Amino acid sequence: MKLPEEEILAARILIVDDQEANVRLLQRLLGDAGYTGVTATMDPVGVCALHRDHDYDLILLDLQMPGMDGFQVLAALQAQNAAGYQPVLVLTAQPAHKLRALQAGAKDFISKPFDLLEVKTRIHNMLEVRLLYRRLEVHNLLLEQAVQERTTQLRESEARYRRLTELASDWYWEEDEHGRFTRVSGPVSEMLGLQGDGAADLAEEERSGSWNETERAVIRAAIAARQPFIDLPFSRVNADGSRQQYRVSGEPIFTPACRFIGYRGIGVETTPGPPSLPAPEG
Template identity: 30%
Template structure:
């Protein structure tokens, strides 16, 4: 016996068969029998009731059993209801099984066999319902846990970025730059990476890694780093070492992708398109695209910011200088993207003023 009330829908155009099916289950308080005398009536009942098993005669007027079966199995709301077809024709039963019938009985049917087949299919339906409910519960739990995990990941990312910014600021404070310079670099670099067609993953990688471009300045003496006048050739050679120092600081496990990207940027952001940069004299696309992106953004921000040795240039002056030197310094495609979308970069500059 089933411990819950189950519904059976019997569909047959012969009244005596409906009476017989109802009588078969009359002594079972856990089973309710609904009846329909044709296919159309059965479909109407299904609009307001959800039976656990359908007993379906195949030969009926108006809408025959095969047509009803096709409708049942094509609708999401009824496709999982077990259907036991009644037919005395072997080919009809075989065709019904192909369409999706779950079981069959020859007609005229044996009452005891009908009861056993219905009971078995009710049990199968019950197990399917339990599995469905469990899946729904699990899906809700997975969604909840996923949401919690995503919140934790977002917080971790925010914390990672803040740590990267603070690390970058260690050197920038000594160079009399600000945390806003670090943040501008992140947003400038991500925007240019997006315009260059980098994936979302790489855009975010550049966003997190670009603040580390000058971390190597922690190894440069204050007397050189903060010197208000022109540097001697010897002092400039020492300044150039910040790229090498930065790369050394950021050496790490290859799985730490942000630090790996930061190492590339720190080491290569002073390389020049024509090969005249440092520390390795890389040329053209030998320079990693992350460093080529950061190079443009860094020069723009440096020119438009106050420095210990000079005041900030105006936007027009800065762009003029960059255009003049672009064949030497910058990837021409990236520089064109930067110039063509200058307003977007100026908006970032406005949002993160010193």
Template identity: 30%
Template structure:
């Protein structure tokens, strides 16, 4: 059985870049490279082809990259296609993200980094398509109301969770974390939601969506993600963009409840109760309850785990530090519930050890 061919559209007015990027994928037989020398030509190509990823230059004659982005994201038939922008200007890259770009590559680009970023976005697209297809099939099957359907629903839910975990791991394995971190966050979040009085429906939403909290890290360079020392202010500004990138990746039809909740969590889990977080500086109950719950769970797991820049803290040290964030970093009610039930969270940590 032949593996499906993935299409990558490269749009750049510099012929040498089109040739170089095409050459980067010459050893990938299941990837077809389509090229366009400017935005207008790209729109013509899109009339006959639906690419899986678009690599897009910003500065081009006739129709520049921002105009192409606006056209792509306003059209339902192309809005779901991941777009990786090429630019040597930081302001241009941030502007492109605001207009719907999913990722960026600085110019002049490193060939290996470009290939890895494009392949990462291609993998994310495949998982999104798979989850979407599963949900569409289930919506049709639910009309049958049979025992066979109930069994299929249970299996599909388990499969969805595994796909969400794998999607989360696309970023985590580059951050030297494991699938166990993803599973711990999932179980922590459901437990804290239960203790906070959320409905069983919302507990399950958090269980399935919380693993997607850091998926936007696929768009952060390894030089920042794996840096053994503290980040510079410029590097930290780039790191903060993983919340924006995660939201772009997970943007979908609201009917896909897991992806919609994952988008909220990815965008808001670094917001803080006192408004000093990012990316939007939301405060108190402006921050969605899902994100407030994941914020507590993510900090606890991060601090009690080894990182490239420091060894793990003990549980006692971690709790002492987290107490100082009550009412500033964390929702004061949620953190109090967490402290009062810490033994249950430690049991989860022991069950899903790295």
């Protein structure tokens, strides 16, 4: 990806050097090259505050300065933003200082005395990398926000789905990939004459021998095949010989990576009620 040249030339640049001649030379060089956001300071102590206020795209930092040298400035910048990108290009006449500066967090170096073509090339290349890095940061932030918003929407949609299914059915159920009930809502415990937690009770009740095994095998076969099913009959015979009838619907649940994680569905009791008595003759 190539950035527009005008975006690079509008970058915010800070020159830090205690020698006024060097500052003027770099200002003139950058101005002639078309850079419009160049500022300078001869006070290294104030660099961190300036960077905090202006968030420079590039800092041209001299290493040999009285009071606070460039290595101390690098350490202070690192302490100010330990996890962030340090857009520092050091200026040095000492070959031995180059590796030390890179190890301290600088991204590149320019040797003194200046080779003007080298200066312009290194500055341009580093700015292009820095601005691309900024674009990536913004893109990642927008992507993270989009994921959070979509996750919120999905949770709200899931909540609405559950409310609607609970209104349209006698109970709502979920089970994990191993076939264990993890959630049951609705009056299923009361309908089956159970006590305590719905999911645990329903799991225990399903293991009992009172259910129609042929019907249960059909449902389990659909679940094993990861297929949705609608209104499959499900019935049991109670201890008193009475028969309760239900219809069960379900669908498989998959992660965004298509990994199966369970089933969810609804159940409705369809047991016929007692016949109504004829109205008394008046």
